[in-house]
Amino acid sequence: MSAQSVGSSPRRGGGYGRVTGHQEYLADIKLPDMLHVKLVTLDVARARINSIDVSEAESLPGVAFVMTAADLPDPMPRFGPQFQDRPVIADGETKYHGEPVAAVAAETKDAAEEGARRVKVDYEKLEGGIFNVTDALAPDAVLVQDPSLRGDSPFAQTNVIDEKRFGWGDIEAQESDLVVEDNFQFPMVTHFAIEPHGFMAAPTGDGIEIWSTIQHPYLLQKIMAKMLQLPLSKVRVHAPDPGGGFGGKQIPKFEPLVAFMALRAGRPVRLVLTLDETFQQVRRSSAEIRIRAGFTSEGALTFMDVETNFLVGAYVDIADRVVSKSSYAAAGPYRIPAVKIIGRTIVSHTTPSTAFRGFGIPQIGWARESLIDEAALQLGMDRLEIRLLNLARYKEAFIPMEEADGDWEQTVRTAAKRIGWGDPLPPNRGRGIAVGLKSGPTTGLSYSTVRLLYDGSAMVYAGTSDMGQGARTIFAQIASDELGVPVEQISVVMGDTAVVPYDQQTSASRSSVLMGTAVQRACFDIQGKVRAMAAELYGVDEAAIKIDSGNLLLPDRDVAIVDAMQQALAPLGGEVIGNGEMRKQKDPNHPLGGTAAFFEFNCTASEVEVDMETGHVTLVKHVTVGDVGRSLNPQQVTAQDDGAAIQGLGHTLMEHYIFDDEGRIRNIGAIDYRILTSMDLPLEMHSESIENADGPGPYGIKGVSEGSLLVTAPAVAAAVREATGVLIRDLPLTPQRVWEALQEAKDGS
Amino acid sequence: MNPFQYARPATVAEAVALLEEHGPDARLLAGGTDLVIELRNHWVEPKLVIDLKHIPELAPAITQRKGFLSISAGTVMTDIAEDERVQHHLPALVEAAVVVGSVQIRARATMAGNICNGSPAADTAPPLLVYDAVVVVAGPAGTRRVAVNDFIVGPGKTDLQRGELVTAIELPIPDRPYGAAYTRLTRRRGTDLASITLCAGVDAAGAARIAFGSVGPRAFLVEDESGLLGDPGIRIEDKVEPLDKMFELASPSLKSLRASPDYRLAMLRVLGARALETALGRLTKELVG
Amino acid sequence: MNETLTIRTTINGRKRTIDVAVNHTLLDVLRDDIDLTGTKECCVVGECGACTVIVDGRPMNSCLMLAVEIDGKEVTTVEGLELDGELSALQAAFLDESAAQCGFCIPGQLMSATALLAENPDPSVEEVQEGLAGNLCRCAGYEQITKAVLAAAKGVPR
Ligand code: FES
Numbered sequence A: 001m002s003a004q005s006v007g008s009s010p011r012r013g014g015g016y017g018r019v020t021g022h023q024e025y026l027a028d029i030k031l032p033d034m035l036h037v038k039l040v041t042l043d044v045a046r047a048r049i050n051s052i053d054v055s056e057a058e059s060l061p062g063v064a065f066v067m068t069a070a071d072l073p074d075p076m077p078r079f080g081p082q083f084q085d086r087p088v089i090a091d092g093e094t095k096y097h098g099e100p101v102a103a104v105a106a107e108t109k110d111a112a113e114e115g116a117r118r119v120k121v122d123y124e125k126l127e128g129g130i131f132n133v134t135d136a137l138a139p140d141a142v143l144v145q146d147p148s149l150r151g152d153s154p155f156a157q158t159n160v161i162d163e164k165r166f167g168w169g170d171i172e173a174q175e176s177d178l179v180v181e182d183n184f185q186f187p188m189v190t191h192f193a194i195e196p197h198g199f200m201a202a203p204t205g206d207g208i209e210i211w212s213t214i215q216h217p218y219l220l221q222k223i224m225a226k227m228l229q230l231p232l233s234k235v236r237v238h239a240p241d242p243g244g245g246f247g248g249k250q251i252p253k254f255e256p257l258v259a260f261m262a263l264r265a266g267r268p269v270r271l272v273l274t275l276d277e278t279f280q281q282v283r284r285s286s287a288e289i290r291i292r293a294g295f296t297s298e299g300a301l302t303f304m305d306v307e308t309n310f311l312v313g314a315y316v317d318i319a320d321r322v323v324s325k326s327s328y329a330a331a332g333p334y335r336i337p338a339v340k341i342i343g344r345t346i347v348s349h350t351t352p353s354t355a356f357r358g359f360g361i362p363q364i365g366w367a368r369e370s371l372i373d374e375a376a377l378q379l380g381m382d383r384l385e386i387r388l389l390n391l392a393r394y395k396e397a398f399i400p401m402e403e404a405d406g407d408w409e410q411t412v413r414t415a416a417k418r419i420g421w422g423d424p425l426p427p428n429r430g431r432g433i434a435v436g437l438k439s440g441p442t443t444g445l446s447y448s449t450v451r452l453l454y455d456g457s458a459m460v461y462a463g464t465s466d467m468g469q470g471a472r473t474i475f476a477q478i479a480s481d482e483l484g485v486p487v488e489q490i491s492v493v494m495g496d497t498a499v500v501p502y503d504q505q506t507s508a509s510r511s512s513v514l515m516g517t518a519v520q521r522a523c524f525d526i527q528g529k530v531r532a533m534a535a536e537l538y539g540v541d542e543a544a545i546k547i548d549s550g551n552l553l554l555p556d557r558d559v560a561i562v563d564a565m566q567q568a569l570a571p572l573g574g575e576v577i578g579n580g581e582m583r584k585q586k587d588p589n590h591p592l593g594g595t596a597a598f599f600e601f602n603c604t605a606s607e608v609e610v611d612m613e614t615g616h617v618t619l620v621k622h623v624t625v626g627d628v629g630r631s632l633n634p635q636q637v638t639a640q641d642d643g644a645a646i647q648g649l650g651h652t653l654m655e656h657y658i659f660d661d662e663g664r665i666r667n668i669g670a671i672d673y674r675i676l677t678s679m680d681l682p683l684e685m686h687s688e689s690i691e692n693a694d695g696p697g698p699y700g701i702k703g704v705s706e707g708s709l710l711v712t713a714p715a716v717a718a719a720v721r722e723a724t725g726v727l728i729r730d731l732p733l734t735p736q737r738v739w740e741a742l743q744e745a746k747d748g749s
Numbered sequence B: 001m002n003p004f005q006y007a008r009p010a011t012v013a014e015a016v017a018l019l020e021e022h023g024p025d026a027r028l029l030a031g032g033t034d035l036v037i038e039l040r041n042h043w044v045e046p047k048l049v050i051d052l053k054h055i056p057e058l059a060p061a062i063t064q065r066k067g068f069l070s071i072s073a074g075t076v077m078t079d080i081a082e083d084e085r086v087q088h089h090l091p092a093l094v095e096a097a098v099v100v101g102s103v104q105i106r107a108r109a110t111m112a113g114n115i116c117n118g119s120p121a122a123d124t125a126p127p128l129l130v131y132d133a134v135v136v137v138a139g140p141a142g143t144r145r146v147a148v149n150d151f152i153v154g155p156g157k158t159d160l161q162r163g164e165l166v167t168a169i170e171l172p173i174p175d176r177p178y179g180a181a182y183t184r185l186t187r188r189r190g191t192d193l194a195s196i197t198l199c200a201g202v203d204a205a206g207a208a209r210i211a212f213g214s215v216g217p218r219a220f221l222v223e224d225e226s227g228l229l230g231d232p233g234i235r236i237e238d239k240v241e242p243l244d245k246m247f248e249l250a251s252p253s254l255k256s257l258r259a260s261p262d263y264r265l266a267m268l269r270v271l272g273a274r275a276l277e278t279a280l281g282r283l284t285k286e287l288v289g
Numbered sequence C: 001m002n003e004t005l006t007i008r009t010t011i012n013g014r015k016r017t018i019d020v021a022v023n024h025t026l027l028d029v030l031r032d033d034i035d036l037t038g039t040k041e042c043c044v045v046g047e048c049g050a051c052t053v054i055v056d057g058r059p060m061n062s063c064l065m066l067a068v069e070i071d072g073k074e075v076t077t078v079e080g081l082e083l084d085g086e087l088s089a090l091q092a093a094f095l096d097e098s099a100a101q102c103g104f105c106i107p108g109q110l111m112s113a114t115a116l117l118a119e120n121p122d123p124s125v126e127e128v129q130e131g132l133a134g135n136l137c138r139c140a141g142y143e144q145i146t147k148a149v150l151a152a153a154k155g156v157p158r
């Protein structure tokens, strides 16, 4: 078929609002008569709440009421996507620095803030807070979660939520010429979406309306309906386009709290977090990884043994899924006879970790790729060659029930060429290369409705959240090609559960593939209906009419779908409605509950220059190449890839939470938590796509948007290692850390 | 932010009177880039905020007088960085002014405010020390001039007394060929608070001085007594000892988030040597040109 | 109670007389009092630039200004960039280069870029990066944003 819009880069859907300030984000919405909410938090991680005195706060002019655990149903309602462990508000004990203990509702923001300062919390700091893996696993460790919440888990009396074991072959039975082993760490980092999280709720008499910066409105709807014992039809979720999500906005946080407050007030309430507060609510899981691998003298992998302890925070959120999904792919895209993988989900008295671009893979990939470099060094092999040697080839089964779904060798060779692998290097320069692999969604369910309107324009309804990835544009492009309607005449409606049909979620780079297919099928549905109408109109046999890019091919002539529709619907007008559904079924035999819809495969290569006196790393050149199947919108794909790469450079070079001994985050906010600015970019940067149209989505696409940050850290660290000779096992590679490693090497030699 | 009263004096005398009356209950609003954060976080809770922006005597102005440049208290970093006379005579000050925050911050932050906050990390402090700046202070007893080295006292502390405010900063134009350079240590290239601020100055007679901040309670000015540092004939590798001596006063905080004491001390040496080299290069250029 | 002051100011070309609380920032007043919500709030410490507006020709962080400070001054926000319903060259270039992803940082980026081009109509890549270093973009569209600013500067027709 000759697609016109797909493969081009029309202006972004929603772009006009974004460049004029008219785009309505959550905090831009004002509800009539709304109350403003301010949270009350303690400057401590783990504390027992003895009592909360709200009288002074409630007596302030403008303060409506203060909500505490005492005002909520008993037992405290709890929720979560995997475990029902998160309370609506802290109940008797705080479990992380920044967990709210009370919330003040007031007529103005000023009054809410003042009220929050006047709430008197009598609390005592509890000893034994768990802030790292070692403390969490100590035999006498304080239990972060009440065992009564843990059901019949065999680990209920520990801080381990679950232990995942995957693998194949017998690692002990393999013969190796070389075995390498090492330990790596990945710190806690936060999403830092420029839009802080926000939540609103308004009672509707027999139900509730909720507004949230959420990525998964239908999950929120389900959780709220259950908690408030309302039918789904009485819980309406509005999800305005998030101002950046990166995974941090997938899972409900304070929506239940604002809902209970709105019900109590009988009025709308709004809670918009500050950036500082947001810092305390979402982060990426930190990890400690022990990894061991065997090789033949030629460099072929004989086995891999990976054990990862993920420190996930006070409530599990979606972290246990992060652990299982990333652990399953821990051995990477390699052909390995025997693999043993253990991944542990460990709770602690820290900010609950959640989904974050890459979903656990950056942590494990950091260790694995660094270890492969060590093996290459010891074997005297080129670091590119050792990867090419072990890389699974096209269609090769490399993990049980999964096969390589792309020409990964082509991807790696393209990246190597781009970085100038093997070219001579000036002093203090080095290069690194790494490969990363992430499973796409394992299950999915997306519905779409498309309305072809009488004037030839169209509306697409899709429950995806467009948080910057450009889903609106993609869906409009698909509908444009299938219906022959110009992209500018298509409106994409999202973010309202009362209007838009169900979508499971916006995550795992799924939307183009899954929702894209649903949109395409809805268009097919319209095509079928118009074909039937045309058959009658022109007196042709339906089967004799073919359809190609917006046209009906009649035996004697072509008619645009739009024209046929208009003729058929005249004189009353009206529209043709199509529905599409895309289901990726569960597979009960698969350890993850389903095969990967696709893999995001990426090869990242970096060249750096290190200032040997200060430890500063300058990124001379940074290359990422992803296997995308097909680039539906090349401009957006590049923007996603560049963005992911730069985010990866953040956790590689400068991002991390810094804690004090008591589990308080010391670098909350934008002053001392550094991310890259426009002045910190690589001097040269390339994001490229391999396009073999071999993906499962429309026109052969695969998902994109995470690949470019999967293995940023090991690629850059390998470059630093080549430049300096020092191996660093913890991130980020701050000037101070690089300098310290250089000093150590000097002292040691 | 707590409620407060807001006053807009039209003259320095009025501002002084308000300051004298309200003492610690009053805060001055100049650039506001620090004050607004302090107010929002309740680090300060003044009853009165005195906006200096409507006082003509303090309005942004850089004036050349006999032998010195006078920079009014209302002058922002952007003005300083863009002024050709400052660029020509005091390049190290420009280097410091252009790294204060972002473009947006530099359009608001005043140099007087930078010094009055008493932050040990103030970027402009080291060049002001090296260039022997003089702070002009107005108060109930009239106007006095204080050497910047005496004006800066400690973290959050200056020589300002009750009722006093800074009206200008005067910078002598070097009366001899002079090389000076400013540099800093940060965690990223983009805007950042410095873990070290450092300025080196040398003249043709070989007199060298280094001012450095962010590694102790205040920015320090140290003269080179060895006479070696300012000698362009001596290789930088042979200046390690006298250079180390310059930094004896450094006492970097153990608690800092930005860099460890060991790293800061080591970097003082590195940055000191680099700034010195740049300063010597500039001096040579002046002598030749 | 908050003390208020009546100020006279010009916002996006329109003269206004407004009563503002003296302890409210310009950002508060723009977003909450006069419904110009295009200016965004994020860090409120002058680091992210999401709140950038142009005051008398210079870009400033509205989160670090008291609203009373715009008395007698001219303020431009993102809502004031369109002229007679036409996107400014920068706005159009941002669209064409796909520089706006989630879009949340974009109003601030546009204001810094507008001020930059007014001052320096033909900037180099480095000057653009420097000029926008006070505007964080977590979608990290820095390359696209820089391209858009350069394209707008060159007046490259779409
Ligand atoms: S909100 Fe003003 S700079 Fe971030």
Ligand code: FES
Pocket (backbone or CB within 6 Å): A194, A243, A244, A468, C099, C100, C101, C102, C103, C104, C105, C106, C136, C137, C138, C139, C140, C141
């Ligand atoms: S476009 Fe999302 S933060 Fe810049």
